[in-house]
Each structure stands twice: as C-alpha cells, then as structure tokens.
Amino acid sequence: MHDKVALVYTDQYGRYDFGPDHPLRPLRLKLTYDLMEKLNLLSHKRLEIKEPIEATQEQIERAHDPEYVEVVKKLSANPGDRIIQPYLYGLGPGDNPIFRGMYEASALVCGASIVAADLVWKNDDIIIGFNPAGGLHHAQKKRASGFCIFNDIAVAIHHLKHLKKDIKIAYLDIDCHHGDGVQWLFYDDPNVLTVSFHESGKFLFPGTGHTNEVGEGPGKGFSLNFPLLPGTNNRMLVKLFRYCVPRILDAYSPDLLFTQLGVDMHFNDPLTQMGASISAYKNIAQTLYTCSHDYCNNKWVAVGGGGYLMTVVPRAWSVFLARMLDVELRNELPNDWIEQVKKEVPNEDTPYLLWDHDDKSEVELLSHPEITKKMIDYNKELKNLCDNEYLPNISQK
Numbered sequence: 001m002h003d004k005v006a007l008v009y010t011d012q013y014g015r016y017d018f019g020p021d022h023p024l025r026p027l028r029l030k031l032t033y034d035l036m037e038k039l040n041l042l043s044h045k046r047l048e049i050k051e052p053i054e055a056t057q058e059q060i061e062r063a064h065d066p067e068y069v070e071v072v073k074k075l076s077a078n079p080g081d082r083i084i085q086p087y088l089y090g091l092g093p094g095d096n097p098i099f100r101g102m103y104e105a106s107a108l109v110c111g112a113s114i115v116a117a118d119l120v121w122k123n124d125d126i127i128i129g130f131n132p133a134g135g136l137h138h139a140q141k142k143r144a145s146g147f148c149i150f151n152d153i154a155v156a157i158h159h160l161k162h163l164k165k166d167i168k169i170a171y172l173d174i175d176c177h178h179g180d181g182v183q184w185l186f187y188d189d190p191n192v193l194t195v196s197f198h199e200s201g202k203f204l205f206p207g208t209g210h211t212n213e214v215g216e217g218p219g220k221g222f223s224l225n226f227p228l229l230p231g232t233n234n235r236m237l238v239k240l241f242r243y244c245v246p247r248i249l250d251a252y253s254p255d256l257l258f259t260q261l262g263v264d265m266h267f268n269d270p271l272t273q274m275g276a277s278i279s280a281y282k283n284i285a286q287t288l289y290t291c292s293h294d295y296c297n298n299k300w301v302a303v304g305g306g307g308y309l310m311t312v313v314p315r316a317w318s319v320f321l322a323r324m325l326d327v328e329l330r331n332e333l334p335n336d337w338i339e340q341v342k343k344e345v346p347n348e349d350t351p352y353l354l355w356d357h358d359d360k361s362e363v364e365l366l367s368h369p370e371i372t373k374k375m376i377d378y379n380k381e382l383k384n385l386c387d388n389e390y391l392p393n394i395s396q397k
C-alpha cells in the first residue's frame, strides 16, 4: 500500500510550555491526540505513529544563527543568566518567556518536523507526515518571535535541501498570522515557494505579509501573500483558496508540499478577528489532499501552528487527519472527549459537534451588505493579482 500517513507524536511535546498564563498551551496537543484516538483515527490501518527525536544543533544551525542557538541553549540551562541580554534575541517577558529546558523542548519540535519530512521524502509508501506540534513559523534567523523559539519549518526544509540540493518545495501557510519567519528565511530562494493566507498585517501581528513582499534576487516572484480582511467568512475564504491554491501548485509543480496548518482563523479565536469555522478547514483539507496528489508528487508534510481555543484546535486538526486518511467522520463528538473537555477546559463553551457550521460572521455580514460587497471586491482583487502577477512569475521556471 502506497498511502500511509505518519503522525509524529510524543507526550514530551508538553515540555514546550511558556507557563500557565500563556495562550500557547500544551494542553491543546494532548486534547488533539485524545480526540484523534477517540474518533478511532489512530487505529486506522493507514496510520503510523512515530516518535520524534531532538534535532541536532547542526540541523538547527542550518536555519538559525549559531550565536542565537547558543543563547537559547545557555538560557535554557540557566534561565537567570545575567550575562546575556535576552531581549536582543526576542526572548523574555511577553510573547517568548524564558523557561528551563526550552532548548531541548524547541529542538524536539524541530526534530519532529524533520522526522515528518524524512518519512515522506524517503518512503514511497508514506504520502503524508503530520507533526501537530510544529508550525513555529515566526522564529527568525537570529531571534525568537510570536511564541516561536526555533523555526521547525525552516529546519525541516533545510534538512530536505540537505538530502536533495535542488529540491523544489511549496510552503503553504494558512495560519491567521503571516508566516513571516519562513518567508524571510527563504526570501531569495526560488526553490522554496512561500505562500501565506493570513489576516492582513494592517490589523494583526506580525504586521507583514503584504502583496508587495514578493521575494528578492533569484527568489523574486517566489513569495506570495494573500492578506485577508478581518471578518472574512468561510465562503469567501474557501472560494479564494480553492481558486488560487491548485493553480499555484500546478504552476510551480514542486517535489513536495509543506503546509503550516494554524487554525486561528476561527471566528472565536481570542487572538484574531477572522470569521472562519471548522467547516472551512474541512474544505481546505480536501483541497490540500487533492493538490498534494495531483501537483505535489503525492508528498505532503503538514505541521500545526496557531489556534488558541482548546476546544477548536483538536477538532480542526482531527478533521485534517480524517481527510488525510480518507475517513468520513460524522458530525458528532465522542462523549468521553466532551466530558474530558468539560473538566479540563472549564472556561470555554463545551462543543457537541465536530465541526461548527454556524458561521457567526456570515450572519453579521448579512446585516452589513456594504461591507460584504467591499470584502467580495477585495477578494476579487487578490484573485486577479494571483492570475496576473503571481502565476506568471512562478510558471517561468
């Protein structure tokens, strides 16, 4: 059988923990794994569960500055180190607080993305590798940013480039925040196409991802950005995605598809202002599954990403895994998972359905037809940009 899916998972992911008051809680990964298990996805005959190992310092330094890597290592061993000025490296109180063991925890996330990439690249019978702990797309060459210490995506992409020098990778990022770290790390590289759908940087961290960020030098034309308006709903998002993504991947024709599957475009996400529901992710999963097969050599490496509702992330990623396995799930949740969520996430409304089709922003937009029209026109502009500028650039080679 040439259709295996590898889920890279360990309960050691819980070590990547910025503390109880931080929005990126390890609990979301545990609840994800538990839901996948209770939906019988983990016992599926096509699924293999693989344990990650820590990335080596050499592997991390392919993407990061050695001085920065040393700083993380030192602070990880001794968080109170007075000689280092952590804020110079994006570390410290706020988004990226220092914690003991953060080097090893971050290296493990990188290692897990490497394992996912390795399995897909080296084994013809594994078509998809999924590391839900990965997706730390904001980390930059010399600094941490936006909850991301090391950029596991860039480390895994460099690993693939190490295996095959001229490999062509299409990186697609659907996190609500712009995939800035990955974009800048491969900004001049035509062999890594970066595509990001996100809430416009005019309204949201990190403030980048505008349509004029197209790459530089030989990489000019190989960074594509789709900045979306706040409140963009399922229908608009899916329509744009389904139109642009297959065309982009068809035109670029990569050796491998690498996706960051942040699910913080959800309408209730506390950090963002978008209008998508889990139904949109169901649609997106279908498009990616088909595109990976049709245009990307049937090789798909998927990592997680943002998403700050403990009741949403597990459902959305289970929907993705179900699609990867060709399993049609019913729109219901296992009772024991509902009970678990009631206990472990008392501050969020308990969900009873796997995917919410109630689209709050759909209703809001209906009562504001002038805003709806503006948004539809804006998305048409993005579609035109894709047709007239993005696609001709990437089709040249």
Ligand SMILES: [Zn+2]
Residues within 6 Å of the ligand: 175, 176, 177, 262, 264, 305, 306, 307
């Ligand atoms: Zn995000």
